Amino acid sequence: MNWLAAHITREGPGVPRNAPRKTGLALLADVVRREWWMLLELNLLFVLFALPLVTLPAVQIACTRVTALMLEDRSVYLLRDFWESFRARFWRATVLGMFVVAVIAAGGYAAVTFLEAARTAIVFVLPFVVAASATVFAIITAVYALTLLALSDRPLPAILRLALLGALARPLPVLAALAAVAALWVLHILFYPASIFMPALLNFSFGTLILTLSVHQAATRLLAHDRGVAEAGQNAGGSAPLRAQ
C-alpha cells in the first residue's frame, strides 16, 4: 500500500510565478477543479443552515462570501468564514433579502396580471412588457446587491445605489448566470427523484459560485471606485453619480 506515500512524495508540476490571472469560464473551471470538495461541503452547510427558512438570506450572503473568497484565490477556512459572515451580516441580509423579494414579487405579480389582462385587450401588452423587464432588472439588481453586501460593509442604501449602477452597467453576465442556475434546477426537476443528490450536493453552492463569478469583477470595481470617491471626500456626496464606469 505504498501508493499513498509515493503519491504524496511524487514531484508536482510546479506553480509558475507569473501566470496571468484567469477570468470567466476558465476561472470557473479552475475554482471547481481546485475546490470541488469544499463546494460540496459548502452546499451541505447551506442546506443545514437554511433549514429554519428565516435564515435563508443570511445563508445566501455567507455562501456568496465564501465563493467570492474562492474566486479571489484566497485560502478559505470554510466553517470559520461561513459562520463569521453569517453572524456579522445576519440582520442586514434579512432586511435586504425581504426587500428584494418583495420588489421582485410585486413586479412578477404585476407582469402576470397584465399578461392575463392582455389576453382580453391587446393594449395591455405594453404594461406587461414594462412590468416584465422591470422584474428582470430587479432580479439582476438583487444579485448585485447580495454580492455587494457579502463583499463589503457599506450601509444598505449605498449598497442599493451601487447595485443599481452595476445592473445598469453590466446586466448581461448576470442574465447568463441566472440562465445557468435555472438550468441546474430544471435538470433537478426533470430527473427527480434520481437527481435528489443535486440540491444536496451541488445546486446551491455551485449556483452561487456562478452568480458570484458573473458579478464579482464589476462589484469589486464599483466598491473600489466608491471608496475612492468617498476618500476624495468633499464633493463626492451621496448623490453624485459615479462618472467613469
Place this chain on the structure above:
Amino acid sequence: MTVLAAAGARVGTRRRVKIGHVLVVVTAIVIGLVMLAPFAWMLSASLKLNKDVFTFPIQWIPTQPRWQNYVDIWTKIPLALFIWNTAKITIAVTVLQLLTSSLAAYAFAKLRFPFRDTLFLGYIATIAMPWQVYMVPQFLLMRELGLHNTQWSLIVLQAFTAFGVFLMRQFYQSIPDELCEAARIDGMNEYQIWWRIMLPLSKPALSTLTIFTFVTTWNDFLGPLIYLTKTELKTIQIGLRMFISQYSAEYGLIMAASVVALIPVLVVFLALQRFFVEGIASTGLKG
C-alpha cells in the same frame, strides 16, 4: 468487426490477442448478467400477483404490472417504521465503527507502546471466529445488562470491529511517518494529529469501511432476530417476515419491500464508490 471476421480465419499474433480480449469481455458480461439475474427476477416479481410469482418459464416482464404492490407494502406492515429503525441502527453503528476503528488503527500504526504488535495480532485473530460461536454468551450478557430487547444492544455490540481496525491500520501505515512527526513538532497532541491529519488523508479507507459496515448492518438478519422482539423496534429484514402468515406468503409484497430496502444500500455504495475513486486523485492528495 474485423475481429469477428478474423475469428474463423487464420490469425496472426496481433489478432490472437484481440480474440482473447474479446473472450474475456464476453465472459465478464455473461457472469455479470448471471449475477444480476436474481435482482431482475426480484424486480419483475415485485410487480406480479402472488400466484404469478413462481410461474415457470419465468415471465420477465409481467403483462399487467401490479404497481399496487408498492402501495400495499406501506400499509400492511409498518414499513416506514422499520426503515427508520434500520436506518437508525445502521447509521449509529457505521459512525461508531469508523470512529473506533480509525482511533485504534492510529494507535496501532503510528504510536509505540509495549506489546503493540502482540495485541494487534490477538485482536485480528478474533476475525477467525464466526459470530455464531459466541452469540449465545453475548445474548446472556446483554440480558444481564438489561439491554436485550432494545436497539442499544445491537449498536453496542457492533460498535467495534477487528476487520475495520485491520483495514484502517494498513492504510495508515502507508501514510509517511514524517507527517506525524512534523505535526508533533508543530505542537499537536495525538488527538489533534488524528483529527486534522490522519482522518482527512484516509478518505478512501473510510469510504471502503463505510460501504462494508453499512451494507453488513443494513442486511443483518440474525442480530435483530435475536435481540428485537417488540414489533416497534424491528428492522426491515425481520419485518419482511411479517408478510409470511400462517396460511400464505405474499411473495409479491415481499419482493416489493425488498426492492425498497435495497435502494439505500445502492445509493450509499454508488455515492461512496465515486468518492473512493476520486478521493485518491482529489484535493486530498494531489490538489
Place this chain on the structure above:
Amino acid sequence: MPIELHPQSRVQASAALRARPASSVSLRGVRKAFGSVLALDGIDLDIDPGEFIALIGPSGCGKSSLLRLIAGLDEPDEGELRIAGADVADVPARERHLAMVFQAYALYPHLTVFRNLALPLEIAKLDRPTVERRVERIAEILDIVHLLNRRPGLLSGGQRQRVALARALVRESPLYLLDEPLSHLDAPQRRALRARIRTLHEELGATFIYATHDQAEALAMADRVVVMNEGRIAQVATARGLCDHPAPGFVAGFLAAETMAGALDARRAALSAEPLQ
C-alpha cells in the same frame, strides 16, 4: 578579511535588543543505535543560545539522527540532552518548543500552503490577524506568495522545500533545527535564501542548528561548524578556525583546499549586503 564578530558579543547584542528567548543545547555522551547500526557514538556538544551551528559530514554520519534526537522524535540510548538548561529526557516533542525543517519536507498534503504555514500558529492559539500577518510576511521573505492558495501536490520540489522552510520559520521559537533545507534548490536560489536565513537569524535571535552536505554553505553561514563522521564529532570550530587549523586525518581530508578558499569568499559575500532577488 571576512567579517568575524565574536559569536558571544553578537548574541549579547541581539539579546539586548529583543527580549526573545533562545535555547542553549548541550549533549553529554549521547549514544543512539537503530537496531544494529550505531548512528551516534558518544556525542558531547555545547551550543550557546543564539548561535548558528552548522553540522557537516558525509552522508550517514549522523547529522539527521542528531537533529531528530534534539527534536524529541527519537530517544537517546545513553547520555544526557539538555535544552535551555533543562533535561528533556521526559519531555515529548510537542512540548519542546522548537521548529524543524525535514529533509523530506513533510508538508500536509491536504491543506493549502497558507494553511500549512498557519497550522502551527493556530495550534499555539494565536489570533487570526497575527497569523495572517506572520504567514504573509514569511511568504514574502521566502518568495512563495504565489503559492499560498495551492496544495503541495502541485508544487515542484524546490517550491515544496521553500514552503517547508517557511513552515518552520513562521513560528517564533527559541530553537530551529534545519535538515538540509536548501538541498533541492538551484544555485542562485540557494545563495539568495542563505542570506535571508542569516537575516532571519539576526532578527529572531534564536539558536539555529543547520545540517548540510554543502561545505561552502556551512562555512559561509555558521558561527561555528561541527564536523561529524560515523556518529562522532571530528571537530568543532569557527569557519576561520576550521580552515586555518583543520584536525588532522578525517577533517583535513574532508575539507578540500579549494572549498576553503571559495568558502571564505562566499562568507564575505554572504555577510555583506547581498541584493535580495
